[in-house]
Amino acid sequence: DLDDDYHDEL
């Protein structure tokens, strides 16, 4: 499962 800060980039 994708860890929650997966999209930590802009």
Add this chain to the structure above:
Amino acid sequence: MNIFRFAGDMMHLTSILVLLLKIYATKSCSGISLKTQELYALVFLARYLDLFTDFISVYNTIMKLVFIVSSTAIVWCMKRDRVVRRSYDKQLDTFRHYFLLAASFALALLVNEKFTFQEIFWAFSIYLEAVAILPQLVLLQRSGNVDNLTGQYVFFLGAYRAFYILNWIYRYFTETHFSRWIACISGLVQTALYADFFYYYYISWKNNTKLKLPA
């Protein structure tokens, strides 16, 4: 956060500030593709759906808001501002960008991290951003000479994703389970599309001549 990503974000921010400067200082959007600006507004709206649900950092939230507000303001200004919209090269900005929208969304349905609403829209925004510059590059080729601010806008816009590629390489070697294949491959395609622009931009800078893209 690493220096490559921060530099990339600052270049991205600079490109937007240069574009805003051009439009507000010259009260003109000649040489700017409205279609590319519409695609960028969609990119940010589709990518930052998690703006209010996933808090990463103050910096992340502020930058997301800046990108959404600036991109929508530029589209609004080019469409509604009576003075600015007069200088829009409507007859030159004819790239059929709806194909880019459809193709990016279709690809996002097929290739995504997870078949969820948010992940499909995230992948859609990544693919769309890679091709969003095409209407702008086509317009530059058609409009012959390019004014300085427009040239600098496109230059910083292309440079930012090149720094993101350095960021992904850095993260790949410094973080254990780091994998951003969708963003990385899409980012490579995106940066490659600027290759010929970078070449002519470098030539114009070296010879101190007006930037001119061959038709």
